Amino acid sequence: MDGVRVGKRLIGTQSPVTVGWENIPRVEGGPVKQFVFTWFQPAVLIALVTFWLCAPDSIAKASTAIGIGIGFKALLYCLEWVNPRHDSWRLTWKELVTDLFYVGISYTLVKYAGKHIGSDAMVGAIQHAFDWEKFSWFKEMPLLVQAFLISFIFDFGQYWMHRGMHNWYPLWLTHSVHHYITQLNINKGAVGNPVELFLIGLGIGGFFDFLPRAALLAGAIGMAVGTYQHINVRFNTPRLWRFLFNTTEHHSVHHSQDFEASRSNYAGTYIFIDRMFGTCVDGEAELLGMEGGRRMSIREQMTYPFTEAWRTTKSAVQVRFQPTAVPAE
Amino acid sequence: MDLPLIDRIWRVRGSLALEVRRTPRDAFARLDHLFRAVGTTFRIDGDTLAFSKKDPIAQDRMAIFNHGALWVEDDGQSAELRYDLNSPTLRLCFFLPFLFLGIAWLLKESRNPAFVFAGIFTVLYVVGRILEPWLIRSAFRKSLADAESVAETAPV
Numbered sequence: 001m002d003g004v005r006v007g008k009r010l011i012g013t014q015s016p017v018t019v020g021w022e023n024i025p026r027v028e029g030g031p032v033k034q035f036v037f038t039w040f041q042p043a044v045l046i047a048l049v050t051f052w053l054c055a056p057d058s059i060a061k062a063s064t065a066i067g068i069g070i071g072f073k074a075l076l077y078c079l080e081w082v083n084p085r086h087d088s089w090r091l092t093w094k095e096l097v098t099d100l101f102y103v104g105i106s107y108t109l110v111k112y113a114g115k116h117i118g119s120d121a122m123v124g125a126i127q128h129a130f131d132w133e134k135f136s137w138f139k140e141m142p143l144l145v146q147a148f149l150i151s152f153i154f155d156f157g158q159y160w161m162h163r164g165m166h167n168w169y170p171l172w173l174t175h176s177v178h179h180y181i182t183q184l185n186i187n188k189g190a191v192g193n194p195v196e197l198f199l200i201g202l203g204i205g206g207f208f209d210f211l212p213r214a215a216l217l218a219g220a221i222g223m224a225v226g227t228y229q230h231i232n233v234r235f236n237t238p239r240l241w242r243f244l245f246n247t248t249e250h251h252s253v254h255h256s257q258d259f260e261a262s263r264s265n266y267a268g269t270y271i272f273i274d275r276m277f278g279t280c281v282d283g284e285a286e287l288l289g290m291e292g293g294r295r296m297s298i299r300e301q302m303t304y305p306f307t308e309a310w311r312t313t314k315s316a317v318q319v320r321f322q323p324t325a326v327p328a329e
Numbered sequence: 330m331d332l333p334l335i336d337r338i339w340r341v342r343g344s345l346a347l348e349v350r351r352t353p354r355d356a357f358a359r360l361d362h363l364f365r366a367v368g369t370t371f372r373i374d375g376d377t378l379a380f381s382k383k384d385p386i387a388q389d390r391m392a393i394f395n396h397g398a399l400w401v402e403d404d405g406q407s408a409e410l411r412y413d414l415n416s417p418t419l420r421l422c423f424f425l426p427f428l429f430l431g432i433a434w435l436l437k438e439s440r441n442p443a444f445v446f447a448g449i450f451t452v453l454y455v456v457g458r459i460l461e462p463w464l465i466r467s468a469f470r471k472s473l474a475d476a477e478s479v480a481e482t483a484p485v
Contacts, residue, residue: 104446295384
């Protein structure tokens with residue numbers, strides 16, 4: 001495969017990657033279907049932002065956000081069923097079971113770890129040591145600006161954590177497991193080794209809990225944009241949306257079997273962060289995964305970072321202390 | 330280990346009565362495409378086909394089974410395809426509710442998510458235990474019924 005040059009890199013030399021929006025297939029069907037799958041993403045974002053800006057305090061609370069999140073996910077399941085991006089990504093019973101296992105672990109064990117030794121614990125310590133008077137300027141900004149800054153700061157941190165995972169071997173060991181997924185659907189964001197799920201959750205999002213409305217609004221923006229990363233739905237994503245936000249097209253490139261393509265599109269919500277740092281590749285891919293698309297079992301996903309670390313360490317020690325003998329001339 | 334009652338949790342057994350008698354070789358030839366999948370190996374020994382799978386891809390129609398056997402029984406009057414399939418995914422799904430109940434007991438705070446997932450996996454197991462045997466029986470039936478009519482016996 002020749003690949004396509006994007007900046008200094010050749011994308012798609014190892015596995016097919018479609019580069020450029022003009023080469024990506026459009027939604028097939030009548031005008032109603034075209035309209036729905038063109039404007040669904042912006043309409044949901046606008047609706048959610050309007051809701052969290054205008055809703056009275058009596059309903060603008062975390063339990064409402066959880067309810068909206070569950071309903072939104074159910075709706076996205078329907079969209080995946082009606083208009084899949086690729087038939088090879090269709091949800092099966094086995095995929096649903098394995099995906100929900102990881103979702104369950106995220107909502108229980110990983111969340112518990114985050115609360116006691118992760119972000120929540122660190123944020124709590126910082127909040128106690130913080131001089132709140134120095135932070136009053138933030139509270140005086142418009143609510144939408146506060147929410148954008150909260151989500152941007154969080155995503156900026158995630159961008160560098162994610163990029164670090166692709167560039168520093170110890171972090172890659174934990175993240176590599178997530179790259180063995182061979183299809184995208186709305187639960188795939190949770191599939192990975194729990195250590196990685198803990199690390200990727202590290203951030204200062206919880207730091208803004210003292211601004212509950214702005215924090216909820218930021219969460220809604222993240223949900224209304226970030227959820228589409230792993231979705232199996234064919235959209236005619238509007239030009240402005242795909243310039244600013246991460247999309248399933250971008251993220252499929254990131255999960256491509258092509259090594260160079262996988263080293264792109266690191267942001268979770270705001271793809272313009274990738275544009276700022278030269279790591280954005282506009283396009284899509286269908287063939288995903290590692291080792292030619294080998295599907296990794298749950299057991300292997302749980303142990304892989306540790307067995308690989310042991311294997312690599314052992315190999316390095318052997319090389320260090322048992323160098324290959326060089327025959328005398 | 331033979332666990333005839335307990336192993337119904339994760340094993341799928343069933344049969345398809347072939348109205349037109351066929352040799353095992355002919356029957357297995359019609360099912361061949363189901364075993365030409367990534368990570369699948371199979372061996373035909375007389376009237377029995379034994380297969381095993383390692384890391385099957387998502388769209389493999391037999392992805393939930395890691396090994397099993399199919400054989401043709403012919404009593405001289407009629408022929409019947411019988412199968413015995415082993416599914417670690419069904420076994421996993423059966424035990425997941427217990428795992429999440431254990432997590433609820435262990436964490437002793439914010440237990441509701443663990444209870445919710447225990448419920449989800451209970452429902453998923455029931456759905457999967459009915460759906461997946463039906464799907465695989467359907468796949469066998471369609472493959473074998475290509476040029477003949479096939480009467481069926483429900484899987485157990």
